[in-house]
Amino acid sequence: MKPNTVILGWPYSWRQSDDLRTWEVFLNTVRVVSAAKMALLVPKGINFFPDTSVKIVGTIDVWWIVHDGGLLMLLPFLLRQHRTWKNCKLRIFTVAQMEDNSIQMKKDLKTFLYHLRIEAEVEVVEMTNNDISAYTYERTLMMEQRNQMLRELRLNKKESLGMVQAIVDQHHDTNKGVTKVRFEEPNQNPNESRGDVEKQTKLDVGDHTENDQTDAEKTVNEVMKDIVTNKTSILDEDTKSSLTPDEGNVRRMHTAVKLNEVIVNKSHEAQLVILNLPGPPKETNIERESNYMEFLEVLTEGLERVLMVRGK
Numbered sequence: 001m002k003p004n005t006v007i008l009g010w011p012y013s014w015r016q017s018d019d020l021r022t023w024e025v026f027l028n029t030v031r032v033v034s035a036a037k038m039a040l041l042v043p044k045g046i047n048f049f050p051d052t053s054v055k056i057v058g059t060i061d062v063w064w065i066v067h068d069g070g071l072l073m074l075l076p077f078l079l080r081q082h083r084t085w086k087n088c089k090l091r092i093f094t095v096a097q098m099e100d101n102s103i104q105m106k107k108d109l110k111t112f113l114y115h116l117r118i119e120a121e122v123e124v125v126e127m128t129n130n131d132i133s134a135y136t137y138e139r140t141l142m143m144e145q146r147n148q149m150l151r152e153l154r155l156n157k158k159e160s161l162g163m164v165q166a167i168v169d170q171h172h173d174t175n176k177g178v179t180k181v182r183f184e185e186p187n188q189n190p191n192e193s194r195g196d197v198e199k200q201t202k203l204d205v206g207d208h209t210e211n212d213q214t215d216a217e218k219t220v221n222e223v224m225k226d227i228v229t230n231k232t233s234i235l236d237e238d239t240k241s242s243l244t245p246d247e248g249n250v251r252r253m254h255t256a257v258k259l260n261e262v263i264v265n266k267s268h269e270a271q272l273v274i275l276n277l278p279g280p281p282k283e284t285n286i287e288r289e290s291n292y293m294e295f296l297e298v299l300t301e302g303l304e305r306v307l308m309v310r311g312k
Contacts, residue, residue: 005039044306058271066276071311090120256298264302277308
């Protein structure tokens with residue numbers, strides 16, 4: 001006996017964080033699980049999942065988009081064996097294009113469920129090939145602008161620290177000859193006590209250090225402020241007008257948006273939505289990986305409880 005399924009949490013803050021590790025761990029785990037020939041479950045909206053002591057009534061909606069085995073059908077069946085989900089009805093949706101035979105697809109799916117001894121309501125949803133909407137272009141453009149910001153801000157720690165240190169060093173070199181400390185010949189003023197001299201010297205040195213540090217910090221802060229300002233400067237009007245979304249990204253975003261519209265329309269009141277988890281990009285490319293995460297966000301937008309499933 002050995003485990004054959006891994007449950008992996010969704011990285012909720014990946015959009016707000018500039019740290020790539022917030023979603024690199026997620027994607028690497030997906031790849032490792034897939035390479036190990038294991039199934040993967042990714043719950044999204046985990047805070048809204050019911051406690052084991054709660055009994056809920058409604059529907060469990062399964063969206064069978066990619067036919068990658070029977071795990072997508074088996075999971076809701078197993079869930080309904082538990083008292084929390086026992087009173088929920090099972091509905092299975094499959095997506096068809098206009099050229100598909102929807103009647104035959106529904107018949108085949110019912111036969112498949114019959115052999116699995118699973119009782120469920122079956123519905124085939126036809127997706128029309130509508131023109132790509134302005135909303136799709138806008139979402140794609142926002143996604144690509146975020147990738148551009150990541151490229152601009154991708155400074156490693158050594159470069160960042162080196163930049164700050166160079167600014168401080170340059171400032172110190174500029175002000176190296178400026179000092180308020182004055183050295184006088186001994187006994188030049190016999191009435192002045194040693195304590196007063198030490199006090200004056202400390203004050204002068206302290207004033208110089210404080211002023212020097214303030215100026216250096218001010219210089220560093222100005223430069224770092226310019227770096228941060230680049231985040232917004234990327235999104236100025238000139239940049240927006242010059243950016244044209246990638247055709248492949250627009251096509252994939254269009255699919256995600258249309259699927260999400262259909263799923264939300266049919267399953268917005270479902271107690272749980274189970275759907276396929278698409279495979280991650282094979283290339284470890286920051287832009288492709290970021291796009292993949294964005295597509296998943298768009299696909300599940302507006303759904304309270306989601307369980308994404310990837311079979312072996």
